[in-house]
Amino acid sequence: MKRKKPAVKRRSVVREVCSWVLNLVLVFVCMWLLVEYVGERTQVSGESMYPTMSDGDNLIVDKISYRFIDPGRFDIIVFPFKYQEDTFYIKRIIGLPGETVQIQDDVIYINGRKLKEDYGYGEIGNPGLASGQITLGRDEYFVLGDNRSNSSDSREPSVGNISRSDIVGRAWFRIWPLSGFGFL
Numbered sequence: 002m003k004r005k006k007p008a009v010k011r012r013s014v015v016r017e018v019c020s021w022v023l024n025l026v027l028v029f030v031c032m033w034l035l036v037e038y039v040g041e042r043t044q045v046s047g048e049s050m051y052p053t054m055s056d057g058d059n060l061i062v063d064k065i066s067y068r069f070i071d072p073g074r075f076d077i078i079v080f081p082f083k084y085q086e087d088t089f090y091i092k093r094i095i096g097l098p099g100e101t102v103q104i105q106d107d108v109i110y111i112n113g114r115k116l117k118e119d120y121g122y123g124e125i126g127n128p129g130l131a132s133g134q135i136t137l138g139r140d141e142y143f144v145l146g147d148n149r150s151n152s153s154d155s156r157e158p159s160v161g162n163i164s165r166s167d168i169v170g171r172a173w174f175r176i177w178p179l180s181g182f183g184f185l
Contacts, residue, residue, distance in 0.1 A: 040061050040063055044058070058175055079091050083167075099137060102155075104131040107126075123150035125150070
């Protein structure tokens with residue numbers, strides 16, 4: 002009988018090790034699915050979204066909501082910069098699909114009406130592409146940084162209008178610094 006015990010112990014150790022490996026694999030698969038399809042951490046670089054966000058803020062990007070609902074005016078979105086790999090911009094949606102956007106004398110007009118908003122900081126200065134009317138396509142968005150005098154956004158040809166398919170997700174929650182912890 003004493004000879005059978007080591008075999009039983011070996012089997013239980015092997016089962017325990019296999020159980021741990023299986024659990025670790027499941028955890029890694031779940032984490033990968035969460036990061037790929039649900040949410041992702043990102044860090045703000047620069048002051049283009051000041052005062053809403055500052056350089057170094059850490060955010061959680063909601064990557065799943067826009068699979069079920071359309072992006073809305075004033076949502077803060079994340080999208081890739083088309084001229085630099087692994088560079089993402091964080092901007093606020095101002096114009097929605099099918100609308101016309103124009104900026105004159107530091108005033109934003111949507112479909113010829115003055116936009117009522119309180120997110121802009123600083124003077125717009127150069128309206129860029131929006132000095133004339135811009136008509137957005139059926140899947141295009143016009144975005145601006147909150148720091149209007151210090152933002153590379155849809156006013157510039159290098160950014161332009163943002164296609165719905167290019168939107169990674171919406172900036173949803175600030176996790177750092179703790180003084181700004183909470184929903185955006």
